[in-house]
Amino acid sequence: xxxxxxxxxxxxxxxxxxxxxDMHRDLDAEQxxxxxxxxxxxxxxxxxxxxxxxxxxxxxxxxxxxxxxxxTRPA
Amino acid sequence: MANVDRxxxxxxxxxxxxxxxxxxxxxxxxxVVVGAGPVGLTAAIDLAxxxxxxxxxxxxxxxxxxxxxxxxxxxxxxxxxRLDCGDQMVEKGVSWNVGRVFxxxxxxxxxxxxxxxxxRRPAFxxxxxxxxxxxxxxxxxxxxxxxxxWRNRVTGVTPDAEGxxxxxxxxxxxxxxxxxxxxACDGSRSAVRSLMGLESKGRVFRDRFLIADVRMKAxxxxxxxxxxxxPFHPNQSVLLHRQPDxxxxxxxxxxxxxxxxxxxxxxxxxxxxxxxxxxxxxxxxEWISVYTFACLRMERFRHGRVIFAGDSAHGVSxxxxxxxxxxxxxxxxxxWKLALVLAGKAPDRLLDTYGTEREYAADENIxxxxxxxxxxxxxxxxxxxxxxxxxxxxxxxxxxRRLVNSGRLSTPATLHGSALNTPDAEAFGGAMVPGxxxxxxxxxxxxxxxxxxxxxxxxxxxxLFAGDRGFDEATIAAIRALGTDGIPVKVxxxxxxxxxxxxxxxxxxxADDDGAVAAxxxxxxxxxxxxxxxxxxxxxxxxxxxxxxxxxxxxxxxxD
Ligand SMILES: Cc1cc2nc3c(=O)[nH]c(=O)nc-3n(C[C@H](O)[C@H](O)[C@H](O)COP(=O)(O)OP(=O)(O)OC[C@H]3O[C@@H](n4cnc5c(N)ncnc54)[C@H](O)[C@@H]3O)c2cc1C
Numbered sequence: 223x224x225x226x227x228x229x230x231x232x233x234x235x236x237x238x239x240x241x242x243x244d245m246h247r248d249l250d251a252e253q254x255x256x257x258x259x260x261x262x263x264x265x266x267x268x269x270x271x272x273x274x275x276x277x278x279x280x281x282x283x284x285x286x287x288x289x290x291x292x293x294t295r296p297a
Numbered sequence: 298m299a300n301v302d303r304x305x306x307x308x309x310x311x312x313x314x315x316x317x318x319x320x321x322x323x324x325x326x327x328x329v330v331v332g333a334g335p336v337g338l339t340a341a342i343d344l345a346x347x348x349x350x351x352x353x354x355x356x357x358x359x360x361x362x363x364x365x366x367x368x369x370x371x372x373x374x375x376x377x378x379r380l381d382c383g384d385q386m387v388e389k390g391v392s393w394n395v396g397r398v399f400x401x402x403x404x405x406x407x408x409x410x411x412x413x414x415x416x417r418r419p420a421f422x423x424x425x426x427x428x429x430x431x432x433x434x435x436x437x438x439x440x441x442x443x444x445x446x447w448r449n450r451v452t453g454v455t456p457d458a459e460g461x462x463x464x465x466x467x468x469x470x471x472x473x474x475x476x477x478x479x480x481a482c483d484g485s486r487s488a489v490r491s492l493m494g495l496e497s498k499g500r501v502f503r504d505r506f507l508i509a510d511v512r513m514k515a516x517x518x519x520x521x522x523x524x525x526x527x528p529f530h531p532n533q534s535v536l537l538h539r540q541p542d543x544x545x546x547x548x549x550x551x552x553x554x555x556x557x558x559x560x561x562x563x564x565x566x567x568x569x570x571x572x573x574x575x576x577x578x579x580x581x582x583e584w585i586s587v588y589t590f591a592c593l594r595m596e597r598f599r600h601g602r603v604i605f606a607g608d609s610a611h612g613v614s615x616x617x618x619x620x621x622x623x624x625x626x627x628x629x630x631x632x633w634k635l636a637l638v639l640a641g642k643a644p645d646r647l648l649d650t651y652g653t654e655r656e657y658a659a660d661e662n663i664x665x666x667x668x669x670x671x672x673x674x675x676x677x678x679x680x681x682x683x684x685x686x687x688x689x690x691x692x693x694x695x696x697x698r699r700l701v702n703s704g705r706l707s708t709p710a711t712l713h714g715s716a717l718n719t720p721d722a723e724a725f726g727g728a729m730v731p732g733x734x735x736x737x738x739x740x741x742x743x744x745x746x747x748x749x750x751x752x753x754x755x756x757x758x759x760x761l762f763a764g765d766r767g768f769d770e771a772t773i774a775a776i777r778a779l780g781t782d783g784i785p786v787k788v789x790x791x792x793x794x795x796x797x798x799x800x801x802x803x804x805x806x807x808a809d810d811d812g813a814v815a816a817x818x819x820x821x822x823x824x825x826x827x828x829x830x831x832x833x834x835x836x837x838x839x840x841x842x843x844x845x846x847x848x849x850x851x852x853x854x855x856x857d
Binding site for chain 1: 682683685686689694696697700
């Protein structure tokens with residue numbers, strides 16, 4: 223695998239991160255969800271390569287804690 | 298033939314007693330078709346034109362009640378053209394190519410299903426199913442080989458090694474028939490299927506749709522209009538289609554919780570339509586119904602001498618108009634194979650390839666239909682968020698338009714990987730790979746404007762591209778010989794615009810005036826395409842060689 227670039231690729235990471243959080247400023251949870259969906263679709267089309275997209279989706283999903291992980295986490 | 302506008306909806310056909318009902322021993326017929334819907338009638342016409350006598354049994358004595366299918370696809374029309382009943386359908390039908398998609402109060406985008414010109418038929422016509430069945434029925438009436446028996450209900454199916462015994466109920470009581478082969482075209486609730494203990498399985502979609510056919514004067518264009526979440530029907534979708542006779546199909550998504558009995562009351566439907574058309578809109582109801590849809594298929598379409606086709610074998614949701622359209626393609630695929638097997642020109646296993654090819658096609662239709670249904674009826678909050686995001690992006694972002702799925706409208710399956718195809722040994726570009734249904738193109742034949750597809754089909758056809766000088770005598774002799782084989786191959790020679798190829802008696806020349814044939818088939822002088830009787834490409838070469846053509850015919854008929 224590893225067609226997906228997981229090494230640093232963004233020149234100014236702090237700037238990017240700030241912009242990402244900024245994108246959500248003044249949005250409620252529902253609106254933020256919409257904005258995220260727009261963003262994912264725009265980026266996915268830009269990437270284009272289906273193998274890369276599938277790998278990214280797989281990694282994204284694998285990182286979600288399972289419900290048992292969540293319940294055993296210390297409060 | 299001019300369309301005499303008969304009241305097709307109200308037509309009732311007489312039950313006529315058959316001499317078979319007086320026979321002491323069940324009379325034997327080579328083919329019995331169960332069901333006179335669009336699929337059974339198409340199969341009967343195709344077989345009868347091939348000289349196969351067909352008995353068609355139908356438990357009813359009327360055409361389709363209400364309007365079910367309305368959208369008939371280009372490929373279906375091409376099949377009916379081959380069977381000499383396409384013109385009537387197209388003359389009466391409303392031709393359309395363009396679909397428009399709306400989201401909330403905005404027009405998001407439109408798509409053209411047939412962007413290039415040079416095809417005899419449009420992407421679709423809209424035509425009430427009772428007209429379609431009525432015209433097919435009229436076609437059977439002039440074919441003496443079709444014996445159509447109304448009010449003959451199949452109540453028993455007993456296959457054995459030599460044939461199938463059918464028990465049939467009529468107004469005069471029961472009788473039995475023997476058949477070499479039975480084609481079960483008896484619809485989604487197929488009696489033949491359940492009598493044989495077989496099932497059609499799949500997914501039922503938890504949603505309900507109100508389908509109203511209304512008669513009114515309106516000036517919407519002949520386009521397919523689809524609204525997601527419009528102000529006049531919030532949170533649900535609406536689909537509008539124009540049909541002949543000022544009838545419009547309006548399809549409202551209702552959601553799973555809707556009460557079907559309540560929703561089909563006219564006083565309940567009227568305000569929904571007024572919300573779309575305006576408060577003072579005047580219209581009459583033709584037909585109202587509430588549906589849920591499922592994607593189902595039988596595991597196998599062939600069970601020995603009983604062969605399933607159409608809705609009995611598979612079912613899809615109507616978004617995409619893949620029901621009747623795919624069923625007509627089943628009939629197109631089966632008829633020539635069955636005729637060859639009955640004539641002793643191909644082994645029985647050719648019929649197995651009907652199963653494999655059409656099961657493959659059904660999977661493609663089900664996949665498309667399921668994806669469209671999932672887009673139209675999102676199954677989770679998250680899927681709805683993405684659905685709406687796609688629709689919001691679509692207006693100004695071309696990429697997102699390709700993700701909008703209001704139904705992927707019926708296109709015929711390309712039979713990739715079919716055992717009947719001879720794989721390419723030379724390089725070709727373009728879409729006409731082995732397994733694909735041949736494309737259409739304009740030209741001239743015997744001095745008259747003609748269509749490529751109308752010059753092919755029924756028998757194996759080789760499309761052979763001539764150079765400027767035509768072919769030598771040996772090649773002409775080889776072409777003639779192919780026409781006299783046990784399974785004959787008709788050769789259609791395609792000549793380039795302006796070429797002065799000397800014509801030879803008894804051979805058909807198709808002048809490729811616009812160069813469209815050569816372009817669509819990526820052809821050069823010498824290129825040869827072999828089409829099956831159902832117009833699917835089964836082999837192609839860069840040079841003509843009669844022996845390779847024969848080998849490909851043998852392969853396409855399981856005679857190899
Ligand atoms: C609302 C709606 C919209 C649709 N829109 C489209 C569309 O736009 N395009 C499209 O392609 N498809 C569409 N379809 C699907 C289409 O109507 C069907 O796929 C099509 O009718 C199937 O044809 P068929 O011949 O296989 O079966 P049917 O049309 O169901 O015919 C079966 C026949 O068998 C007979 N029969 C049943 N049992 C017996 C028995 N025991 N003995 C003898 N005869 C029997 C019946 O009387 C009937 O005549 C739509 C369906 C619906 C419900």
